[in-house]
Amino acid sequence: MLTVFVALAAVATVAPPVDGTRAFFVFGDSLVDNGNNNYLATPARADSPPYGIDYPSHRPTGRFCNGKNVPDLISEALGAETTLAYLNPELKGNKLLVGANFASAGVGILNDTGVQFAVIIRIHRQLEHFHQYQRRVSSLIGEQQAQELVNKALVLITLGGNDFINNYFLAPITPRRLQFNIQDYCQYLISEYKKILQRLHDLGARRVLVTGTGPMGCAPAEILLRGINGNCAEEPQRASAIFNPSLVQMISGLNKELGSDVFVAVNAVDQIFDSPQAFGFVISNVACCGLGPYNGIGLCNPASRLCQNRDIYVFWDAFHPTERVNRIIVQTIFNGSQKYMSPMNLSTIMELDSRT
Numbered sequence: 395m396l397t398v399f400v401a402l403a404a405v406a407t408v409a410p411p412v413d414g415t416r417a418f419f420v421f422g423d424s425l426v427d428n429g430n431n432n433y434l435a436t437p438a439r440a441d442s443p444p445y446g447i448d449y450p451s452h453r454p455t456g457r458f459c460n461g462k463n464v465p466d467l468i469s470e471a472l473g474a475e476t477t478l479a480y481l482n483p484e485l486k487g488n489k490l491l492v493g494a495n496f497a498s499a500g501v502g503i504l505n506d507t508g509v510q511f512a513v514i515i516r517i518h519r520q521l522e523h524f525h526q527y528q529r530r531v532s533s534l535i536g537e538q539q540a541q542e543l544v545n546k547a548l549v550l551i552t553l554g555g556n557d558f559i560n561n562y563f564l565a566p567i568t569p570r571r572l573q574f575n576i577q578d579y580c581q582y583l584i585s586e587y588k589k590i591l592q593r594l595h596d597l598g599a600r601r602v603l604v605t606g607t608g609p610m611g612c613a614p615a616e617i618l619l620r621g622i623n624g625n626c627a628e629e630p631q632r633a634s635a636i637f638n639p640s641l642v643q644m645i646s647g648l649n650k651e652l653g654s655d656v657f658v659a660v661n662a663v664d665q666i667f668d669s670p671q672a673f674g675f676v677i678s679n680v681a682c683c684g685l686g687p688y689n690g691i692g693l694c695n696p697a698s699r700l701c702q703n704r705d706i707y708v709f710w711d712a713f714h715p716t717e718r719v720n721r722i723i724v725q726t727i728f729n730g731s732q733k734y735m736s737p738m739n740l741s742t743i744m745e746l747d748s749r750t
C-alpha cells in the first residue's frame with residue numbers, strides 16, 4: 395500500500411512543462427560547458443577561483459567565465475532555470491524537463507581534438523547521452539510526451555574552436571597540419587560537422603542554434619603565441635574567415651535538404667572585435683585573468699593576475715570571453731539582424747513557433 399502511494403505521488407509531481415516554457419539542450423565545448431568536466435579526471439576544468447567570481451554564487455562552477463555563460467543567459471532570457479550539467483546528480487525527476495547541458499570543455503568536431511585532455515566527453519558521446527536522457531524522460535512522462543518535449547526544445551551547439559586551437563594549431567607541426575592546408579581542413583571539419591548536425595536532427599532536435607568560432611586569432615593565448623605587436627594572429631584569423639562562412643553555407647544547404655529551418659547559424663562575436671569601444675570595451679587583446687604577456691598563458695587560477703573591472707575586458711581568460719561579451723552574444727541571438735543570425739534570429743523563431 396505504502397509503495398503504491400509513493401509511486402502515485404512520484405507520477406503526480408512530474409508534470410509536463412507548463413505552457414510557454416520549452417526545454418533547452420546544450421552540446422559542445424568549454425564555451426558552453428556548465429560543469430560536466432568537474433565530474434571527470436581531466437585538466438580541462440574551471441573549478442578553482444577566481445572562475446565564477448561574478449556568478450550568483452561567486453564560486454567556481456566549472457563554467458569557463460567570470461560569470462554566466464551563453465547557455466545561462468539564453469535560459470535567463472527565456473525565463474527558465476539554467477540547465478544542469480548532464481553529469482550533475484541533481485539532474486533527475488522534474489529537473490530533467492528543464493533540459494540538460496551535455497557540453498564538455500576541450501572537445502571538438504573531430505575525435506582527435508583535445509586528446510591531451512584525456513577523458514572529456516567527445517561529441518558522439520554527448521549525443522549518446524542525449525539519447526540516454528530521452529529514455530529517462532520517457533520513463534517519467536511517457537514516450538510521446540518525451541518526444542514532443544524534445545521536438546519543441548531549443549538546442550545550442552558550440553564546436554570548432556578546439557579543432558583549431560587544440561588540434562591543428564596546437565604546435566608548429568601537427569598531424570592535421572601535415573595532412574591538410576587550412577582551406578581543406580575547414581572543408582573536412584564542415585563535412586564532419588554536417589554529420590553531427592544530421593544526427594542531432596535524427597535524435598529529434600528541430601530548432602538548433604549553431605555558433606561560429608569567432609575570430610580565433612584574437613584570443614590572448616593566440617596573440618601571445620603567434621600575434622605580432624599584440625595584434626590578432628594571422629593564421630587562426632584566416633581559418634576563422636574560411637570556417638565561419640562555410641558553416642553558414644553548410645547550414646543553409648542542410649535546411650534546404652530537410653525542407654525546414656532547423657538550424658540557425660550564429661556569428662555574433664565579430665561585431666565586438668570590429669569596434670570594441672562601441673560596446674564599451676577598453677581592452678580586447680589582454681585577458682582579465684591570467685599570467686604572462688597578454689595574460690595569455692594557460693587557464694585562470696588563484697595565482698593569476700586579476701583585472702579590477704571585468705566589464706571593460708573582452709576576454710576573461712586566455713581563451714574565453716567575459717560575461718559582458720556573452721550578454722551581447724545572447725542579445726544578438728535573440729534580436730540580431732541576418733548579418734549575424736542566419737536565416738533568422740531567435741525572437742523570430744519563437745514568434746513562428748508560438749503560432750503552431
Ligand SMILES: *[C@@H]1O[C@H](CO)[C@@H](O)[C@H](O)[C@H]1NC(C)=O
Nearest residue numbers: 503504505506516518519586
Ligand atoms: C568518431 O568516433 C565515433 C565513435 O565514438 C565514430 O562513430 C565516428 O565515426 C568517429 N569520427 C571520425 C571522423 O572518425
Ligand SMILES: *[C@@H]1O[C@H](CO)[C@@H](O)[C@H](O)[C@H]1NC(C)=O
Nearest residue numbers: 471724725726727728729741
Ligand atoms: C530583444 O528585444 C526585445 C524587444 O526590444 C526585448 O524586450 C528583449 O529583452 C530583447 N532580448 C534580449 C535577449 O536582449
Ligand SMILES: *[C@@H]1O[C@H](CO)[C@@H](O)[C@H](O)[C@H]1NC(C)=O
Nearest residue numbers: 729730731732738739741742
Ligand atoms: C530580429 O528580431 C527583431 C525583434 O526583436 C526583429 O525586429 C528583426 O526583424 C529580426 N531580424 C531578423 C533578421 O530576423
